[in-house]
Amino acid sequence: MAASYPPAALSRLHPGGAGGCPGGPVGYARRQEVRTMTDAFTVLKADHTEVEALLTRLTGGAGPASAASPDPARDAETLVMAESRHEAAEEMYFWPTVRERVADGDALANEAKAQEAEGKRVLDELRTCAPGDGRFEELVATFAAAGRAHIDFEETQVWPKLRAVLTPADADKLGDELTRAKAAGPTRPHPDAPDSPGALKTTGVAAAAMDKVRDAVSGRGRH
Secondary structure, three states: OOOOOOHHHHHHHOOOOOOOOOOHHHHHHHHHHHHHOOOHHHHHHHHHHHHHHHHHHHHOOOOOHHHHOOOHHHHHHHHHHHHHHHHHHHHHHHHHHHHHHOOOHHHHHHHHHHHHHHHHHHHHHHOOOOOOOHHHHHHHHHHHHHHHHHHHHHHHHHHHHHHHHOOHHHHHHHHHHHHHHHHOOOOOOOOOOOOOHHHHOOHHHHHHHHHHHHHHHHOOOOO
């Protein structure tokens, strides 16, 4: 014969109710979010891999840079949008964490942000060029060299030091912040906009929203 428990006892045995899910649907969703959370280094590595693949398509093979890609205009557009989201997310969360947690974090962040600032200017010009324009080829080649150097600097000079001082929970939290920031981030470089974390979380949000409106009207990014 099955045991019979009063409702109060059931709630103590199963905080989510008789269904046995602690916290009910909300608790389940939170546990799912924790299980699927990705640490910061995995999030950033995925971004770097995407950028490197785009650069390979845009610069690989013989002949002009754009001739290596079956659709250089699309690849360049994707590169600009992906890099804009990535850099904004790093400026809001990654580099402030490096400054705060790594002994020589200020120097590392300053060098990286100088590299990124130059990259933004190149991408801002690239987004107005078309394949076949001699300037397009030059800008792709310039960004490819600078972008690969920046990725190498970040992964070999910065990541090991940050990994050494972050707990797994810290890395997961930072990964979640980066993921959320990218989803809401800009799709254009905005090289002349303030790049402080505070500015990006205020005026940067407005710029990102305007980017999305412009993209919706123009169809940019729909592939």
